[in-house]
Amino acid sequence: MLENSNLHCLSAQSNVPSILSPVLIVEFLLGIPGNVVALWIFCFRMKARRPSMVYLLNLVLADFLLILSLPFRIDNLLRGEHWVFGDPFCRINLFMLAANRSASISFMTVVAVERYFKIVHPHHRINRLSVKQAAVMSCVVWALTLCLRIPLLTSQLLQEHNGTFLCRSFSSYKKLPTEIHLHYLLYVVEFILPFSVLLFCTIKITWVLKHQSMNRDWKIRHAIRVVVVITLVFAMCFGPGIVAGLTALLIKWFSPEDCASFRVVSEWFNASIAFTYLNSVLDPLIYCFSSTMFRNTLKKSINCVGLCQLEVSRSDSVTSIT
Template sequence: MNSSGIVHHCNLTIQPLVSSILPPVLIIELLLGLPGNLMALWVFCHHLQSWTPNIVYLLNLVLADFLLLVSLPFRINSQLRLENWIFGDAWCRINHFMLSVNRSASIGFMTAVAVDRYFKVVHPHHKVNFISLRQAGGIACIIWVLVMSLRLPLLMNNLLIETNNVSVCRSFSSYKDPSLGIKLHYLVFVAEYFLPLVVLVFCSIRITCSLNNCQIDKKKLKRAVRSVLVIVVIFNICFFPGIATGMTGLYLQKLGSDYCDAYRLNGQLFSLSIGFTYLNSTLDPFIYCFSSTWFRKEIKRTLKLFGSVVLRLICCDIQ
């Protein structure tokens, strides 16, 4: 039992090793993710006439990343203070809600992009390939509503734990008897990895098998294969460490207090895996480039234009 009245099967401990490793990692991810996503947002918003349903899903992936980029500084601040959360209970809940919505929405729109590629290649004449931008926007809205609805328990449960004059803000902790909302949070955390993984692997296999179809444009097909494979790789790099350590923690928790040392060690690994989870905002621009030839061309044109402007400014300074 801690001062907040929450019962734990293992005594809550601060993780100084995590607090020494994680902040520089998160700072680097923030510094790399912010300019990449700002450039992507600029390209999408300045070329509205070139939008397709695929671009709609990619734009929403950018918006999901901004939820992370807004929330991340508060997590960095907390880790720099050895997990001492100074922003109060309400913002603790909102912060975890935004971070979890980022994870869920990123997974949702990655899957949407992969499914879009799948239908374009494997079923080119299916009516799904001819949906309007309005219909694509409707699909995006459904994903957002579903994601936010499933994450509402984080707003309704106390996530702030007071122990030894330190306020710790965690959504995963050693609860002896988790509330229904926390159990739902755990269930969503596991399901939103494995269900999309099945879809992504299915799309990858079916698109790859289509290489033997002589009636399909091979160049277009190879681009689709690369696009889906990039999504699968980024998906697993970012989310597998968290799901592996998270499920291990839930298993150790069921074994009881005799396994507290192993639980605490796994807890540190889980906290460190957050660095991989938040890496998705830094790696998502690769998805934009591989999933859209148009986006790749626009990025090259933008960088070339930016480079020429910088060169002119340097030359003016020299003169």
């Protein structure tokens, strides 16, 4: 357990639990069915296999695993941020949150980059990757993501404050441990680098949209819509945490005695976890936007169970880019 003497301005959150817990409950209730349905469609309903489907399947898996860790966060908040599951499971829970967040970011970026190559560099060999090669690349992404988050499993993360056990991966250390330093660095880099890539892909595809011939116009418009949706979801879900976290660090560095401001910003940072989990709720929109095949399979599945009759798009026969 971490010693309070190595922590700066440590305090339990006064407002976050009462506000955040109902939000997370709603996100869990919305995220579980959405991701279960998406996982079912990818695994059992879609017959065709393409590299893009492999990436989206891994995105579903990352979101699903992220949602599975949510009930423990909800329980923690309902108890006033008092963690009752012990130090080992505290590490495991925070490891799952960080690893699946990183995997979700990675595969969102891969989907956007794939659209970029299909539009801007249509003859590049990346566009000829087989399903097996896409699966191998996905395994590499998972392996790299899990390995980089191992420090969360080896670090002391449980903190005791006035009889309350706080399970946090982000605390203000007076002297930052090497493992936590790596965790902080990855948290910032995995936002800035992918977001820069997404902006680049959006700008380049938009440029192509204005200069390509009309016979490919529908494909380009679809691709730009996919990348824009991914970029907006990315910024909305992961941006608030980065802004609040960097603000807290600036306060600590330049005004370490101002604990009142630091604690307020820290509460904002902890509240940003709601946006992180919101990503898992919104990602099914990405599946629908990015894949005509997924969208049509979903419509067919709904029609099969007799819930309603939805028109299936004929563009499924020309989904070379979806």
